[in-house]
Amino acid sequence: MPEPLFRPGERVRVLKAYPLGHVRTPFYIRGCTGTVERICGAFPNPEELAQMRDGLPPQPLYRVRFLQKEVWPDYRGAAGDVLEVEIYQHWLEKT
Amino acid sequence: MNDTGTYRPLSYFQLMEISLRELLVEKGIVTEDQIAEEVEAMRKRGYERGARVVARAWVDPEYKKRLLENGTRACEELGLEVPALKLLVVENTPDAHNAIVCTLCSCYPRMLLGIPPEWYKSRNYRSRMVREPRAVLAEFGLQIPESVAIRVHDSTADMRYMVLPMRPAGTDGWTEERLASLVNRDSMIGVAVPKGPND
Numbered sequence: 001m002p003e004p005l006f007r008p009g010e011r012v013r014v015l016k017a018y019p020l021g022h023v024r025t026p027f028y029i030r031g032c033t034g035t036v037e038r039i040c041g042a043f044p045n046p047e048e049l050a051q052m053r054d055g056l057p058p059q060p061l062y063r064v065r066f067l068q069k070e071v072w073p074d075y076r077g078a079a080g081d082v083l084e085v086e087i088y089q090h091w092l093e094k095t
Numbered sequence: 096m097n098d099t100g101t102y103r104p105l106s107y108f109q110l111m112e113i114s115l116r117e118l119l120v121e122k123g124i125v126t127e128d129q130i131a132e133e134v135e136a137m138r139k140r141g142y143e144r145g146a147r148v149v150a151r152a153w154v155d156p157e158y159k160k161r162l163l164e165n166g167t168r169a170c171e172e173l174g175l176e177v178p179a180l181k182l183l184v185v186e187n188t189p190d191a192h193n194a195i196v197c198t199l200c201s202c203y204p205r206m207l208l209g210i211p212p213e214w215y216k217s218r219n220y221r222s223r224m225v226r227e228p229r230a231v232l233a234e235f236g237l238q239i240p241e242s243v244a245i246r247v248h249d250s251t252a253d254m255r256y257m258v259l260p261m262r263p264a265g266t267d268g269w270t271e272e273r274l275a276s277l278v279n280r281d282s283m284i285g286v287a288v289p290k291g292p293n294d
Contacts, residue, residue, distance in 0.1 A: 024251050024252050025251070026199060026225075026249060026251055028198075028225065028226075040168065040252075041181075041237075061254075063183075067244075068245075075227075076229070077228070077229045078243070078245070080242045080244035080286070081228070081229075081244055081245045081246075082247070083225055083246075083249065084246060085249045085251055086250065086253070086254055087144050087251075088252065
């Protein structure tokens with residue numbers, strides 16, 4: 001597995017990008033900042049697989065935890081409510 | 096024909112499925128019988144396997160630890176084959192309630208919970224669960240107090256999720272089988288909690 005660039009507990013930002021094609025980063029989470037909850041391993045890049053390529057080298061996959069109030073400014077609910085989303089490394093940058 | 100007996104023309108994806116199936120049979124990659132068997136096996140698979148895993152975790156703290164560390168391996172320990180399932184089990188506690196959704200499609204731990212319910216695949220559930228989970232849970236009849244954080248898990252990539260609910264009060268000394276009977280599908284998705292004898 002390629003060396004992951006981020007560690008659990010680290011703050012990361014999801015790229016605000018809008019490429020065409022098959023993408024596994026949900027629209028609503030792009031541009032949001034969260035905290036790495038865990039590293040899930042490394043998997044072939046699904047954007048490449050969708051183009052019938054091999055998706056290698058595998059991309060480290062993270063679970064990133066976001067505060068609901070930071071994702072949706074008008075969120076109604078407890079301050080501690082969170083969203084956890086799986087995001088591939090090439091969609092993340094340091095904050 | 097659909098389930099209600101009314102005729103509708105095939106959709107694009109239905110047509111694609113039939114074409115692909117016929118091609119696979121024609122080329123001798125699979126047989127009609129193998130497809131029928133697999134469909135039958137898929138239909139028979141219910142959420143009982145998931146309930147067994149939950150009940151074991153309730154009675155065996157060491158097993159629970161292993162389950163939370165590596166869900167796939169812990170299922171295999173019980174003799175449950177979960178091929179290709181990278182399972183993450185998330186635990187409900189007095190401070191946190193977990194719920195599962197897949198906003199991109201309808202990813203679901205079928206090997207443990209069977210075929211997903213229709214609502215799990217609906218646009219309504221998928222779009223609102225990440226946006227206003229408390230309102231959605233209330234529609235399922237589940238009121239989560241403000242003192243409990245809600246953790247919504249969007250299974251967007253390679254992992255699959257199952258909620259480990261809290262063991263209901265009043266079940267001390269119950270056997271694993273009896274405990275498993277309290278665990279239903281919705282409580283492992285996180286839109287319900289198991290009811291005990293005192294509830």
